[in-house]
Amino acid sequence: MIGLCQRLHSQNYYQNPILKGFYPDPSICRVGSDYYMVTSTFEYFPGVPIFHSKDLVNWNQIGHVLSRPSQLNLDSVRISGGIYAPTIRYHNGTFYMITTLIGTKQGGNFFVTAKSPAGPWSDPQWLPKEAIGIDPSLFFDDDGKVYYTGNKKPINQAQETRYRQIWLQEVDLKTRTFVGERSIILEEGALHGAHNAEAPHIYKKDGYYYLVIAEGGTADNHAVTIFRSKNISGPYEGNKKNPILTHRHLGVNYPITATGHADFVDTQNGEWWMVLLGIRKYGGLHYNLGRETFLAKIEWQDGWPIVNPGEGKVLAQQLKPNLPEFNITQENLRDDFSSDTLFHYWNFLRTPRTDFWSLSKRKGFLRLQLGKAQVSELAAPSFVGRRQQDSSFTAETSLQFNPKKENELAGMVLMMNGNFQYRLEKILQKGKPHVQLIKRFKGVDEVVNTIAIEKGDLVMGINAKGQDLDFYIKQNGKKQNLAIKADGRILSVVNAGGFTGVYIGLYASSKGIASSNYADFDWFEYKGL
Structure with a gap:
């Protein structure tokens, strides 16, 4: 009872x-x-x-x-x-x-x-x-x-x-x-x-x-x-x-x-x-x-x-107000990119002027063309992001990307703005694929960790428990951590200033050099804890 x-x-x-x-x-x-x-x-x-x-x-x-x-x-x-x-x-x-x-x-x-x-x-x-x-x-x-x-x-x-x-x-x-x-x-x-x-x-x-x-x-x-x-x-x-x-x-x-x-x-x-x-x-x-x-x-x-x-x-x-209950259809927190359009919760950073993203070039995938701009610049990078909505959450994405040059990268970013970020990036280092975690604080990049990986599909993930952030990858059934309990406070408005909130984004960049390469994201999932 x-x-x-x-x-x-x-x-x-x-x-x-x-x-x-x-x-x-x-x-x-x-x-x-x-x-x-x-x-x-x-x-x-x-x-x-x-x-x-x-x-x-x-x-x-x-x-x-x-x-x-x-x-x-x-x-x-x-x-x-x-x-x-x-x-x-x-x-x-x-x-x-x-x-x-x-x-x-x-x-x-x-x-x-x-x-x-x-x-x-x-x-x-x-x-x-x-x-x-x-x-x-x-x-x-x-x-x-x-x-x-x-x-x-x-x-x-x-x-x-x-x-x-x-x-x-x-x-x-x-x-x-x-x-x-x-x-x-x-x-x-x-x-x-x-x-x-x-x-x-x-x-x-x-x-x-x-x-x-x-x-x-x-x-x-x-x-x-x-x-x-x-x-x-x-x-x-x-x-x-x-x-x-x-x-x-x-x-x-x-x-x-x-x-x-x-x-x-x-x-x-x-x-x-x-x-x-x-x-x-x-x-x-x-x-x-x-x-x-x-x-x-x-x-x-x-x-x-x-x-x-x-x-x-x-x-x-x-x-509750004295109103009849309104049953809504929530947009799926797991996006398999099987729709013809992006869910409403996805956003771009500034006005997109090129067709850098596609849901049709490879069905069931979000394809991002590598753009010259980076997510740290006052530009419109090859970026698609959604809001962080919970103090504790997990976010994962499956990435298929073959960098051909050392200036090419693709991955996942947790960002308040262009000067305060954590970026998980798949890169090419000495001819071999690696994943690096970059901490950007007050506009200055710091490499937190870099690990060698195998070729093929890659899952990138973030697990947040309050201000403690874990960054990891999964490949061939194996999980590897790039950071445990990284400090999420660097993304707070107290440090970063401004009027926005943290975004979790997918992005691809060639760091100022023209490239015909692209990154395919198979799915993205966000869960509040």
């Missing part, structure tokens, strides 16, 4: 995060009984994954918003440049996604549209240069007007001053021009001299316009604050209970930290919920998974939202 009660209890609860791994800056909208959510992708392509749910807990990825090179130019974009903080909205049969592109010549703010959330989405509709700041959002008012919200630095302030002000202006989406006067609707956030007032979203409820923003930066001081006004252009009064959500007072050792960057949604049953980002640290104050997407309940009291009443924080386990 106890076991049955425990199962029934667990069936009524969900586990946070609802999107594990590098899925930051979530934005959500509802259409009837369907929910759609997008997140940031920075230098990875395709950009902006889009998910569908009916219960706010189980999410099925239905594609990417920016899936064509014509939509997203990430050529040579810097580490943690690219696509920042998208917002998704729906109005009169059309979906809108608005976002910021950072670190390119054509950077700035743009939006795309689609009739179906699965696409196809339009090419970018660039907004004029007056659309300054990051984290743009759109609000469709009852009178048909559309408003743009963004953030900016105070005028005549020092260059190092962070974004503090939130501005609003009517926008004509057909002509992509601003209308009327611009209003500074928030001068400094909830606190005097607030640090990083970002992610503004406006909602209308019971005659009030509510402005929700993020403050404190996207690390341990992150917070969600809220303001309201009877007039969309203000003045806005702050909630005396601000911030309505933060974990900064819980200390850096709390299991879930850096909570913020929220977006609200009301259900068809009258409940309110927020999606937001947070961080799960492990191995001390380190976090390799990046910023993840969490879900928290909202109740309205005296005209203001209360987050998880009685708790006031994001919970690891919580009662």
